[in-house]
Amino acid sequence: MISPRWRKILKDITSNPWRTLLVMSTIGIGALAVGFVSTLYVRVLGDMDKDYQSANPHSAIIYTDSFTNDLLPSLARLPGVGGVEGRSSTGGTILAPDGKDVYLNIIVLPPPDKMQIDKLSPSEGKGPLSLGDRQILVDGSAQAGLKLKTGDQLKVTLGNGRSRTLEISGFVHDPTIIAYAFMGQAYGYVNAKTLEWLDGTTDPNMIYLAVADNKTSVTHVNDVASLVAKKIENSGRRVYATLVYEPGKHFAASITQALIAMMLFLGLLVVLLSAILVANTIDAVIGQQVRQIGVMKAVGASAGQITGLYLMLVIFYGILALVVAIPLAAWAANLIGDGFAGYLNYRPAGFLFPTSTLVIQIIVAIGIPILATLFPVLKGARMTVREAITSYGLGSGRFGQSWFDRLLERIRGLPRPLLLSLRNTFRRKGRLARTLFALALAGTMFMAVFNLRASMNITIDEILRYVLSDVTVGFNRLYRTDKIVPLVMQIPGVESVEPWGGTLGNLPSPDGKSSIQLQITAPPADSHLIDPTITSGRWLIPEDENAIVIGNHLLKARPDLKVGDEIIIRIDEQDTKWKIVGTFRMGGNMPFPPVYVTNDYLSRILGASDKLASIRVITTQHDAVTQERIADQLQQVLKDNNIDVQVILTAAYAARQNTATTDVLIIFLGGMAVLIAMVGGLGLASTMSLNIIERIREIGVMRAIGASSLSIQSLVLVEGMLIGMISWVIGVIFAFPVGWVLSQIVGVAIVQSPLTYAIGWDGFVLWLVLILIISAVASSLPARTASRLTVREVLAYE
Numbered sequence: 001m002i003s004p005r006w007r008k009i010l011k012d013i014t015s016n017p018w019r020t021l022l023v024m025s026t027i028g029i030g031a032l033a034v035g036f037v038s039t040l041y042v043r044v045l046g047d048m049d050k051d052y053q054s055a056n057p058h059s060a061i062i063y064t065d066s067f068t069n070d071l072l073p074s075l076a077r078l079p080g081v082g083g084v085e086g087r088s089s090t091g092g093t094i095l096a097p098d099g100k101d102v103y104l105n106i107i108v109l110p111p112p113d114k115m116q117i118d119k120l121s122p123s124e125g126k127g128p129l130s131l132g133d134r135q136i137l138v139d140g141s142a143q144a145g146l147k148l149k150t151g152d153q154l155k156v157t158l159g160n161g162r163s164r165t166l167e168i169s170g171f172v173h174d175p176t177i178i179a180y181a182f183m184g185q186a187y188g189y190v191n192a193k194t195l196e197w198l199d200g201t202t203d204p205n206m207i208y209l210a211v212a213d214n215k216t217s218v219t220h221v222n223d224v225a226s227l228v229a230k231k232i233e234n235s236g237r238r239v240y241a242t243l244v245y246e247p248g249k250h251f252a253a254s255i256t257q258a259l260i261a262m263m264l265f266l267g268l269l270v271v272l273l274s275a276i277l278v279a280n281t282i283d284a285v286i287g288q289q290v291r292q293i294g295v296m297k298a299v300g301a302s303a304g305q306i307t308g309l310y311l312m313l314v315i316f317y318g319i320l321a322l323v324v325a326i327p328l329a330a331w332a333a334n335l336i337g338d339g340f341a342g343y344l345n346y347r348p349a350g351f352l353f354p355t356s357t358l359v360i361q362i363i364v365a366i367g368i369p370i371l372a373t374l375f376p377v378l379k380g381a382r383m384t385v386r387e388a389i390t391s392y393g394l395g396s397g398r399f400g401q402s403w404f405d406r407l408l409e410r411i412r413g414l415p416r417p418l419l420l421s422l423r424n425t426f427r428r429k430g431r432l433a434r435t436l437f438a439l440a441l442a443g444t445m446f447m448a449v450f451n452l453r454a455s456m457n458i459t460i461d462e463i464l465r466y467v468l469s470d471v472t473v474g475f476n477r478l479y480r481t482d483k484i485v486p487l488v489m490q491i492p493g494v495e496s497v498e499p500w501g502g503t504l505g506n507l508p509s510p511d512g513k514s515s516i517q518l519q520i521t522a523p524p525a526d527s528h529l530i531d532p533t534i535t536s537g538r539w540l541i542p543e544d545e546n547a548i549v550i551g552n553h554l555l556k557a558r559p560d561l562k563v564g565d566e567i568i569i570r571i572d573e574q575d576t577k578w579k580i581v582g583t584f585r586m587g588g589n590m591p592f593p594p595v596y597v598t599n600d601y602l603s604r605i606l607g608a609s610d611k612l613a614s615i616r617v618i619t620t621q622h623d624a625v626t627q628e629r630i631a632d633q634l635q636q637v638l639k640d641n642n643i644d645v646q647v648i649l650t651a652a653y654a655a656r657q658n659t660a661t662t663d664v665l666i667i668f669l670g671g672m673a674v675l676i677a678m679v680g681g682l683g684l685a686s687t688m689s690l691n692i693i694e695r696i697r698e699i700g701v702m703r704a705i706g707a708s709s710l711s712i713q714s715l716v717l718v719e720g721m722l723i724g725m726i727s728w729v730i731g732v733i734f735a736f737p738v739g740w741v742l743s744q745i746v747g748v749a750i751v752q753s754p755l756t757y758a759i760g761w762d763g764f765v766l767w768l769v770l771i772l773i774i775s776a777v778a779s780s781l782p783a784r785t786a787s788r789l790t791v792r793e794v795l796a797y798e
Contacts, residue, residue, distance in 0.1 A: 005305075005309055005312075008309065009309065009312055009313050009316060012285070012313055013313070013316060013317075019281065019285075019686070020317070020320075022281065022682050022685055022686045023278055023281050023317045023686075024317055024320045024321045024324075025321075025678075025682050026274045026277050026278055026281075026679060026682045026683070026686075027274055027278060027317055027318055027321035027325075027364075027365050027369055028320075028321035028322075028324050028325045028365070029270060029274060029325075029675055029678055029679050029682075030267075030270045030271040030273075030274035030275070030364050030365070030368075030679070031321055031322060031325035031326070031329070031361045031364045031365040032324075032325040032328055032329045032675075033266070033267035033270040033271070033329075033672065033675050034264075034267045034268070034270070034271055034360055034361065034364050035325060035326065035329030035330070035333070035357050035360065035361040035364075036267070036329040036332050036333045037260060037263045037264045037267045037333075038264075038333075038354070038356065038357040038360050038361075039329060039330060039333035039334070039337075039352065039353065039354060039357045040260055040263075040333040040336060040337060041260045041264065042352065042354045042356070042357070043333060043334065043337040043348075043349075043352045043354075044256060044260065044337050044340050044341075045253070045256065045257060045260070046349070046352075047337070047341065047346055047347070047348050047349045048250045048252070048253060048256065048344065048346045049249075049250065049253070050349065051175045051250075051346040051347045051349075052175045052176070052249075052250040052253075052346065054119075054121075054175070055118055055119045055120075055121075055174070055175050055176055056083070056116060056117055056118070056119055056210060057117070057118060057175075057176045057210070057248070058117050058118055058176065058208040058209060058210055059082075059209055059210050059211045059215060059221045059224070059225070059244070059247040059248065060209045060211075060221055060222075060224075060225040060228075060242060060243060060244045060247065061206055061207070061208055061209070061242070061243040062206065062207040062209060062225060062228060062229055062232065062239060062241075062242050062243075063205065063206055063239070063240040063241040063242075063243070064205060064206070064207060064229075064232050064237050064238060064239050064240060065205065065237040065238050066088075066201075066202070066203035066204065066205045067086065067203060067204060067205070067232075067235075067237060068203055069086055069204075071086075071232070071235060072084050072085070072086060074231065074235075075207065075209075075228050075231055075232070078224070078227055078228060078231060079224075079227070080211055080212055080213070080220070080223070080224040080227065081209065081210075081211065081212060081224060081227075081228065082210040082211050082212035082213075083116050083117050083209075083210040084117075084207055084208065084209055084210075084228070085110060085115070085116060085117045085207075085208045086110075086203075086204030086206070086207065086208075087107060087108060087109070087204055087206045087207075087208050088107075088108045088192075088195060088201050088203070088204040088205050088206060089105065089106060089107045089108065089206065090106045090158065090195060090198055090199045090201065091103060091104060091105050091106055091158075091646070092104050092106065092156040092157050092158040092164075093156070093157045093635070094146070094154060094155065094156055094157075094186065095155070096145070096146055097146065097147050100628070100632075101157075101632065101635055101648075102142075102146065102184065102185065102186055103184075103185045103186070103647065104156060104185070104186045104187070104188055105177075105185060105186070105187045105188070106136070106156070106188050106189075106190055106195070106198065107187065107188070107189050107190075108189075108190055108191065108192050108194075108195040108201075108204070109131070109137075109189045109190070109191065111131075111191075112128075112129035112131055112137075113128070113129070116210075117208045117209075117210050118174065118176045118208060120137070120172040120173065120174050120189065121172065121173050122170065122171070122172060122173070123139075123140030123143065123170070123171035123172055123173050124140075124171075129170060129172060130169050130170060131169055131170075131189065131190070131191055132169065132191075133191065133193050133194055133197075134166060134167065134194055134197060135166060135167045135168070135169040135190070135191075135194065136154060136166040136167070136168055136169065136188045136189065136190050136194070137168075137169055137170050137171070137172045137188065137189040137190075138154070138168055138170075138171050138172070138186065138187070138188050138189075139171070139172060139173075139174050139177060139180070139186060139187040139188070139189075140171040140172060140173050141179040141180045141181060141342070141345050142180035142186035142187070143171050145180050145181065146180075146186065148168060148171075149168070150168055150169065150170055150171065151167065151168060152167075152168045153165050153166070153167060153168075154166045154167070154168055154188075156198075157639060158198060158199055164197070164198050166188075166190070166194070172189065173347055174187060174189075174345075175250070175345060175346050175347070177345065178251055178345065179342070179343060179344060179345030181342060181343050182343060182344065182345070183657070184653070184657070207228065207232070209224070209225060209228055211224050211247075215247060215248035216247060216248035216249060217247070218244060218246075218247060221244050221247045222242075222244055225242050225244060226242070226515070229242055238573065240504060241504045241517050241592070242517055243517070243591050243592070245589075245591045250344070250346065252344045254749065255749065256340070256344065257749075258745075258746065258749030259664075259665055259668060259669075262669060262742075262745070262746070263668055263669065263672050266445060266669065266672035266673065266675075266676065267672060267675075269441060269445065269676060270672070270675050270676050270679055271364050271368060273437075273438045273441060273442075273676065273679045273680065273683065274369075274679055275368050275369060275371075275372035276372065276434050276437065276438060276683075277434070277435075277438060277679065277682065277683040277686060278314070278317070278369045278372055278373060279369075279372040279373050279375075279376060279434075280434050280435070280683070280686065280687070281686050282310065282313075282314060282373040282376055282377065283373075283376035285310075285313075286310065286376055286377065286379075286380035287380075290380070290383065293306060293380055293381070293383055294383070294385050297383075297384070297385045298385050303378075303381040303382050304381075306380070306381040307377055307378060307381040310373070310377045310380070310381070311370055311373070311374075311377060314366075314369050314370055314373050315366055315370070317369070318365040318366035318369055319365075319366070321365050322361060322362065322365045322366075325361060325365065326358065326361055329357070329361070330351075330353045330357075334351050334352060334353075337352075343664075432687070432723065434683070435680075435683050435684055435687045435723060435727075436723065436726060436727050436730060438679060438680040438683040438684075439680040439681075439683070439684060439723070439724065439727030439731075439771065439774075440727040440728075440730035440731045440734070441676060441680070441731075442673070442676040442677040442679070442680035442727075442731070443677075443680075443727055443728055443730070443731025443732070443735070443767050443771060444730075444731045444734040444735050444738050445672075445673045445676050445738070446670075446673040446674075446676070446677060446731075446763065446767050446770075447731060447732065447735035447739070447760070447763045447764055447767050448735050448738040448739035448742055449666065449669045449670050449673050449739075449742075449763070450739075450760030450762060450763020450764075450766070450767075451735060451736075451739030451740075451742070451743070451757070451758065451759055451760045451763065452666070452669070452739055452742045452743055452746060452755075452760075453662075453666045453760055453763075454758040454759060454760035454763075455739070455743040455747075455755040455756060455757050455758045456662045456665075456666070456743075456746070456755060457659075457662075457758070458755070458756045458758045459587045459747065459753075459755045459756050460587070460655070460658045460659060460662065462533050462585075462586075462587065462756060463586060463587045463588055463658055464651070464654060464655060464658065465530070465531040465532070465533070466530055466531075466532060466586060467529070467530070467616070467649075467651070467654065468528070468529040468530060468531060468616075468651075469498070469529050469616035469617055469618055469651065470617055470618055470619040470622055470626070470627045470630065470650065470651050471616075471617040471619065471627055471630050471631050471634060471648065471649070471650050471651070472614065472615070472616055472617070472647075472648070472649045472650075472651075473488075473614060473615045473617065473634060473638070473645060473647070473648050473649075474613070474614040474645070474646040474647045474648075474649075475612075475613060475614060475643065475644060475645060475646055476644040476645070476646045477644055478606075478608050478611040478612065478613055479611060479612060479643065480610060480611055480612075481499045481610050481611060481612050482610065484497075484499070484612060484615060484643070485497050485499065485615070487637055487638070487641060487643075488615060488617060488634065488637070490637075491630060491633050491634065491637060492633075493619050493620050493621065493626060493629065493630050493633075494617055494618075494619060494620075494630060495618045495619060495620045496617075496618045497615050497616070497617055497618075498523075498524060498527060498529055498615065498616040498617075498618075499524070499599070499612035499614075499615055500521065500522060500523050500524070500527075500599060500612060500613060500614045500615065500616060501521075501522035501599040501602050501603055501606075501608070501611075501612060501613050501614075502519070502520055502521045502522050502602075502613040502614060503520050503522075503571060503572065503602065503606060503613070504517060504518065504519060504520065504571075504592065505517075505518045505520050505569040505570060505571040505576075506518070506569065506570040506571075507554075507558070507567060507568075507569050507570075508568065508570070509558075510560070515570070516554065516557055516558065516593060517592045517593075518554070518569065518592055518593055518594075518595050519590065519591075519592040519593065519594045519595070520569075520571070520595055520596075520597060520602065521594060521595070521596050521597075522596070522597050522598060522599040522601075522602040522603070522613075523540075523596065523598075523599060524598070524599050524600075525540050525541055525542040525543075525544060525598040525599070525600070526542050527616075529616045529618070530596075532549070532584040532586075532596070533584055533585045533586070533756075534549075534582055534583070534584055535552075535583045535584060535585050536562075536563050536582060536583045537549070537563035537580070537581050537582030537583060538581055538582045539582055539584075540581070540582075540596060540597070540598050542598075544581070544598050544601070545598075545601050546576070546577060546578050546579055546597075546601060547578070547579055547581040547597065547598065547601075548567070548569075548578040548579065548580055548581065548595055548596070548597050549580070549581060549582040549583065549584055549595065549596045549597075550580055550582075550583055550584075550593075550595050551583065551584045551585065551586050551593060551594055551595065552583075552584070552585045552586065552753050553586070553590050553593035553594065554593035554594075554595060555583065556593075557593065561580060562580065562583075563580050563581065563582060563583065564579070564580065565579075565580045566578065566579050566580075567580065571605060571606070572605070572606055574605070576605055578597070584596075585753050586753070587747070587753050587755075588658075617630065617634070622651075623652075624650070624652035627650035627651060627652050627653075628650060628652070631648050631649075631650050634648055635648055665746070677770065677774065680727075680774070681774040681777070681778050682778075684720060684723060684724070684774065684775060684778040684779070685777075685778035685779070687723070688716060688719070688720050688778060688779045716779050717776060717779045717780070719779070720775045720776065720778060720779025721772060721775045721776065721779070723775065724771040724772055724774065724775030725771075725772075725775075727771060728767065728768055728771050731767065732764060735763075735764070736759070739757070739759075739760075740757050743755040743756075743757045
């Protein structure tokens with residue numbers, strides 16, 4: 001025999017399935033959002049770090065003259081060194097299934113079973129690695145994209161133009177490199193004899209260094225690397241560069257963490273909205289059942305019992321929501337986590353459902369709604385029998401008592417149905433405020449995400465303005481200008497060629513104990529193929545000699561530098577003096593801070609006048625197809641002339657690579673904004689349903705005097721549309737500052753610099769369309785319900 005209190009709870013749940021569905025959906029979306037983000041955070045970042053650390057990743061790479069392995073023991077004994085290994089590399093191109101050239105980074109390895117740093121594992125996670133002479137192990141992330149399999153003969157065209165064929169002995173997983181899907185480049189691994197056969201390299205020229213402790217401290221890693229570099233120099237060898245880039249962290253860790261943190265923030269907003277809307281609904285339920293409360297009190301029910309009754313109703317709503325939200329969040333997070341693994345090159349650990357996520361979802365679905373509804377429940381439970389019996393319940397809401405109501409009454413000239421909808425909209429101002437808050441917040445975040453997308457597009461355009469050529473070619477060594485330029489100009493479709501210089505340099509720290517490696521790029525002073533974003537001072541001019549323009553990446557490491565300062569940079573074993581004439585801003589993560597000098601002056605320093613390190617090519621047509629065609633022809637012509645090419649990059653490819661990460665970010669943030677919009681729509685539907693219940697007697701009067709079903713539906717639909725329009729206006733106002741804050745946070749987290757703020761006007765228009773659709777859909781069922789009420793049903797309503 002079910003007790004009366006349980007029968008009441010079950011009746012409240014089953015007697016109004018529309019209300020139950022609204023409340024359950026509202027709570028469920030909040031639990032789904034937070035559960036999804038929480039699981040994704042634990043799954044992605046945990047799997048990423050675990051897989052990365054399993055390889056004992058390098059902390060730094062030191063590029064030096066060739067050396068024999070007898071140098072390594074003395075380096076391994078230095079303080080702070082956890083391990084050192086010698087490596088060398090070369091590169092070439094292979095053909096993709098679509099006929100395009102794909103760059104293949106080829107790295108020579110110690111015997112796979114003796115590797116201690118950047119350790120490889122079989123791509124399928126089982127079996128020993130086998131690597132013989134004239135064989136190659138290929139990184140598994142490129143296997144599917146290039147349609148390769150074990151035993152295939154892989155033809156590699158080297159930078160010197162020669163071709164070699166290697167047998168694929170297997171596929172490996174290397175979590176320290178960037179996946180093929182992300183960068184469009186492949187990695188292969190060979191032994192020392194194979195590398196000698198490929199390009200004549202006999203001894204290693206790179207030191208892979210792992211520190212013993214403080215593996216994520218950039219300062220500590222730089223100090224240890226400087227100590228190792230000094231030891232190498234004391235052995236009579238030159239050190240060309242020291243690469244230290246986010247040591248101890250997967251290359252995508254910072255970006256992924258920033259993305260998930262922002263998604264978590266939006267998820268918490270969803271929870272806040274759902275709590276407000278649930279409180280709104282429970283408050284209305286209690287108002288509707290005031291006389292029931294009076295009867296329960298009259299027969300002896302205490303305030304505590306009544307409180308427990310309604311809180312138990314909230315718990316039931318939460319349990320129903322969890323039944324759907326828990327499995328859906330776990331499934332979606334693991335599905336997306338597997339997708340992240342393939343894109344970001346880490347090995348997923350398998351299906352995961354953290355206990356912490358379950359606890360969070362229970363708190364979100366039960367704990368927070370209880371707290372949100374506690375005040376209206378306590379208020380209703382404390383009502384006396386006399387107050388309950390004499391109350392008119394929900395029907396007590398009246399229009400015309402405030403100055404705002406009287407102001408609305410003065411509006412003239414509008415159709416009477418529209419005036420009635422306008423006044424009905426503001427009848428329950430508290431409920432209206434909560435509904436507007438939900439819808440306006442949804443609109444604010446939706447439009448702010450579009451502003452963020454516009455800001456990122458502007459920033460990407462700024463990045464691309466540093467390379468305005470259609471095709472860029474980088475060489476592995478310096479070549480005479482009068483040899484390269486005529487070769488390129490003879491290709492049909494090439495309009496002009498601009499020679500650029502460049503090298504690496506070292507900027508000592510103020511105390512002289514360490515240095516910062518700089519990427520020095522040297523365009524012609526009058527180049528039209530670069531349009532930098534200057535933040536102070538000026539750009540280079542033809543009259544400059546030792547002028548240098550530094551960027552935000554260097555200023556982050558050396559904030560003391562400013563326009564007018566003189567700095568000493570060590571280039572090619574000599575100290576050179578430079579005067580800072582300007583600073584620029586460039587988005588993106590760079591292994592070495594970029595700086596710019598004039599090509600003529602740098603060439604004189606290097607003793608390489610009339611030589612170039614790269615070229616910038618302008619084509620007659622600037623579309624992607626033309627760029628790819630010219631790039632292919634360039635590859636062939638340079639190969640036929642034995643030119644050692646490092647990379648050929650088209651402007652279209654650079655644009656795709658720069659937008660790849662930002663597109664993922666916008667998709668996920670947009671998805672969270674859609675969830676917020678769904679909660680707002682459910683809130684509006686709940687509000688309109690409650691408003692109909694409040695005005696049942698009024699609707700009956702209108703029906704009695706001849707109002708048609710269409711007229712009743714129109715009143716409700718117009719009221720919902722008005723609420724949607726008001727929320728759009730509020731959302732527009734707040735979308736500007738919120739979008740600016742997002743652009744600052746995302747810019748610093750992803751491209752190391754605040755984004756140039758821009759307005760995505762298409763987002764404002766799209767949200768206007770969406771909010772009108774949401775308002776119409778959310779109001780349609782209540783409008784239909786209202787239009788079907790008969791005079792008899794109204795008179796029988798209690």
